[in-house]
Amino acid sequence: MKWLWELVRILVEKGFGLSIEGQLGGSIHFFIYDTIKIFILLSMLIFIISYIQSYFPPERTKKVLGGIKGVKGNILGALLGTITPFCSCSSIPIFIGFTSAGLPLGVTFSFLISSPMVDMASFLLLISFFGVKIASAYVFVGLVLAIIGGTIIDKLKMEEYIEDYVWGTKAIDVEVEEMTYKERISFAKCQVTDIVHRVWLYILIGVGIGAAIHNWIPQSIIEKVIGDNNPFSVLLATVIGIPIYADIFGTIPIAEALVAKGVGIGTVLSFMMGVTTLSLPSMVMLSKVIKPRLLSIFISIVTIGIIIVGYVFNAFSYIFI
Numbered sequence: 001m002k003w004l005w006e007l008v009r010i011l012v013e014k015g016f017g018l019s020i021e022g023q024l025g026g027s028i029h030f031f032i033y034d035t036i037k038i039f040i041l042l043s044m045l046i047f048i049i050s051y052i053q054s055y056f057p058p059e060r061t062k063k064v065l066g067g068i069k070g071v072k073g074n075i076l077g078a079l080l081g082t083i084t085p086f087c088s089c090s091s092i093p094i095f096i097g098f099t100s101a102g103l104p105l106g107v108t109f110s111f112l113i114s115s116p117m118v119d120m121a122s123f124l125l126l127i128s129f130f131g132v133k134i135a136s137a138y139v140f141v142g143l144v145l146a147i148i149g150g151t152i153i154d155k156l157k158m159e160e161y162i163e164d165y166v167w168g169t170k171a172i173d174v175e176v177e178e179m180t181y182k183e184r185i186s187f188a189k190c191q192v193t194d195i196v197h198r199v200w201l202y203i204l205i206g207v208g209i210g211a212a213i214h215n216w217i218p219q220s221i222i223e224k225v226i227g228d229n230n231p232f233s234v235l236l237a238t239v240i241g242i243p244i245y246a247d248i249f250g251t252i253p254i255a256e257a258l259v260a261k262g263v264g265i266g267t268v269l270s271f272m273m274g275v276t277t278l279s280l281p282s283m284v285m286l287s288k289v290i291k292p293r294l295l296s297i298f299i300s301i302v303t304i305g306i307i308i309v310g311y312v313f314n315a316f317s318y319i320f321i
Contacts, residue, residue, distance in 0.1 A: 034210065082143070126139075153294075238274040240271065
């Protein structure tokens, strides 16, 4: 969006009298440009994706997943997670519904991992910021992690560690009514309004942090803490990301600033995955649904997977340059 970048530059330099080469002017330019860009792209992409998603309501998803078990079920659960625009917290009620409907536990966990981590809107947004290679890598490793995580949990037979009330929840089969064209348009508009309402604050916070990293924190400090020369960079990025609660759309501007500062792609991917999949609020919510043993296994599997992903992608970062 070069036209937008140029308009914001004129605003900052002519309107505010600041050079975008300076720290303050550069921060203001970064904040205004990224905020407008994200909201424009986000609204357009959510509308398009939501229109497509109107063909896949939860009831239909249950029926599709219910007939497939094993690794095939995990793969399908992970893929269906990519077409649902849920953050980690809002994925949990869907997880409860799937579990109470009798879907295999591994399939529901594959969905629970992939749904907040990967979706089509975030994939397209990642392309606009980082290009096809990095965006595709993020989606690929997210799906692989979801499939492996769900498969392991399925093999461990952890059904007894689901809270009893979940199994007692009545799953009601509802006939899926076909929506008209106008209803799908209305649904897509409502999704845009709902999702933007839920994520706008996290986007502003993320862009603000990204602006600070990009223009105020010296590159030497960032390289020392999470640069390639620090063997614990991926581990630190993952641990830093976990307590943060934000949608992937709020993490993208932070990731953009970190990449610009020379942070390894694997470290950045680990940070984004930690934020979107293992945020502290979502783990607190999940603890009300599953028992401590299963929760600790889930967190361990995903954390170890994220860390491995980070180090592997840092080792092969030359592919993405």
